[in-house]
Amino acid sequence: MPKKQSITPVSDFGEFKLIKYLTENIKLKHKTTIKGVGDDAAVIEPSDKKIVVTTDMLLEGVHFDLTYVPLKHLGYKAVVVNLSDVYAMNAIPKHITVSLGVSSKFSVEALKDLYDGIYLACDVYNVDLIGGDTCSSLTGLSISVTAIGEVDFEKLAYRSGAKVNDLICVTGDLGGAYMGLQLLEREKMVFNSDPNMKPKFDGYDYILQRQLKPEARKDVIELFEKNKIIPTSMIDISDGLSSELLHLCNQSDVSCKIYEEKVPINYVTRKLAEELNVEPLVTALNGGEDYELLFTVPIELHDKIAELHQVSIIGHISAKGEENLIITKGGTTLPIMAQGWAAFGE
C-alpha cells in the first residue's frame, strides 16, 4: 500500500502541475529520443530496424484490485505487460507512453507511487517514457500503455511462422501468477470476514511476485541474440498456455502435441494448487498473466535450446488437421481447448 505520510488531493494540483510533478525528473536513456514529455507529441529518431508497436489497457476492478495491489507494483506491471508483447516479436523495447485516468479520490502521493513503479520498469528494461496523458476519471483507475520497440526484419518472430516438426518451447514456469491471485483473493475474503485476521503469505513469496510484479523475458531475447536463435514463431503467455498454443497453431496453420510432464510448474505453484484442490496442470494451461514466452524453433536447434536453463521443450508441431493434444503423465491423450481443459478433464 502507498505510504500515507502526507496526503495531497490530486485536485489541489490541476493537470499541468501534476504532469510536471510526475515527469520533471525523467532522465532519458536513448539518444534516439529527440523529444520526450512536454510537447504535443514525442519525437523519435528511427534506426535502420523495423518499428514494433503494441498497446494494453489495465482497468481497476477488471485487471487489478487496489485493495491488495500496491500502486508501485501496479505501475511496474502496467509497463511490463506491454514490454512482454514487444519481446514476443523478438524485438527490443525502447519507448513507452502512459495514459492515466485517475479518480479525484487519489492523492498526489499515491500517483507518485504508481509513477515510481513505472520509472523502475523503465530503468530495469532500459526504455524511455516519452509521453502520455493524465486525466480525471469519474470511476476507477485506468492505465493505458503503448510500447514501441525495434527489430531487424529477419529476426521478427510472428505468431504465424511455426512449421511441422518444430519444437514447442516455453520460458520459465507457468501457473504461478494465477495461483498468486487465488491466494490474494482467499486472504482478502478472510480479511473481509474478520479484519483482525492477518493474511497468511509465508512461503508464498514466489507466486505473489508472479502475480504482483511479473517480469518480461528480456533475458531470453538477449540469449536468442547471443546464441543466434531466431524462433520460427513466438507469442507471450498472458491468457494461459492453452489459449496461446491455439493462437499460434491457428495462425501458423499447424497443430501441436505437448507433454504434461514437460510443462514447467514451480513447486510453490504446485503446493498451493494442491492445497486449494486445483489440478496444477490446469493452472499452467488456463491460468493467465505469466508473461512467459511460448515459441517454436526448428528441430535442428534442439541441442542449443536444451542448454538454456530458462527454457523448457514441451512438445512439437504437427500437421494441420491433426488434433491439438496434450499427453498426460498417465499416458492419456486429451485435446487442448482454450479455457476448456478443466471442464473437459473432469
Place this chain on the structure above:
Amino acid sequence: MPKKQSITPVSDFGEFKLIKYLTENIKLKHKTTIKGVGDDAAVIEPSDKKIVVTTDMLLEGVHFDLTYVPLKHLGYKAVVVNLSDVYAMNAIPKHITVSLGVSSKFSVEALKDLYDGIYLACDVYNVDLIGGDTCSSLTGLSISVTAIGEVDFEKLAYRSGAKVNDLICVTGDLGGAYMGLQLLEREKMVFNSDPNMKPKFDGYDYILQRQLKPEARKDVIELFEKNKIIPTSMIDISDGLSSELLHLCNQSDVSCKIYEEKVPINYVTRKLAEELNVEPLVTALNGGEDYELLFTVPIELHDKIAELHQVSIIGHISAKGEENLIITKGGTTLPIMAQGWAAFGE
C-alpha cells in the same frame, strides 16, 4: 444514437471473436505497415523522417456523455483529437492504435458504430489502424488512442520555438466546440425535466459539429508544405486559446500580445453565446476542444500567411518579462490568464 435494430451483447462474442469481428475488414493504406492487427505487436517500416508519437485518453462522464454523443461520432473524435496533436508538430499521421474498455451493457452493434467512426477517421486522414486492446470495463467506456506520424527534422514545430516579433496565428475559428457543448447540455436538461420536449438544434449545426465531430487541420499542414511555411512554434488548441498561448510563451521563453478584434469567432458561436449571456471572447479564450492550430511565424512571412483564408493573424510575440496581454475592442488591455480571463473580466 446507435441503431437499435438488433442487439447482441458483447458477452456473447468474447474477446477474440469480438476483435476479429471489428477488425477483419481493415484495408491497410500504407506500404510502411508491415504487420497490422493480429500479432503481439504491429510492425512498421520506418522512413528517413523522424517519428512522432502522441496519446490521449477519453473517459465516459469526463470527456463525453453517451446520452447525446452518437458512438460513430465518438469514435471519429477519439481519433481526430490524437491526429490533431501530430499535426501540431507539423507532422503527418500514419498509424494509430486504439484501446477500448467496454462495459458489458454495450452491444456488439454499438461497438460496431464506434469502430465505424474510427475507420471513417482513418479514411479521411489516411492513417492505418494497426493495433489495440479490447477489454471489459466494470464502469464506463474508456478509449485510449495512440497516433504515430512522421516529419522531416527541419520541419518539426515545437512549442518552444517562438521568437520576439513573430506573428501569432490561429486556424479556423474558436469557441464553437464549447458553445456546442453548452447547447447539448441545455437541451439535455430540458429533456430530463420533460421527456416530451423536442431538443431545439435548428440553426446550430455548425457548433454541434464542432463539438461532436471535430476535424484536425490536415489541410493547413498541407498548405504549409505547399507554401514552404515552417512555423517557429505550434500547439493545438484543445484547452482554449489562453491556456495554449501561455504554454507556447512559457516554453518559448517569450510573451505575447493579441487583439480581441482579430480572434476568429463564428457568428453561430457568437449568437448562442449572446443568447446564453456568455461573452463570446470568453468562449474563444477559455472554451476547449476546438482542435485548431495556434502557431507563430517570422514576420517576414506576413504576406504569405495573410493570403491563407484558413488562418487569422491575431497578434505578435513580445519579449520575456512583458505581460501576456489581450487588447479588447474597446482598447482596454487585460492580462491573459489560463481559465481566468472570465473571472478577471467581470
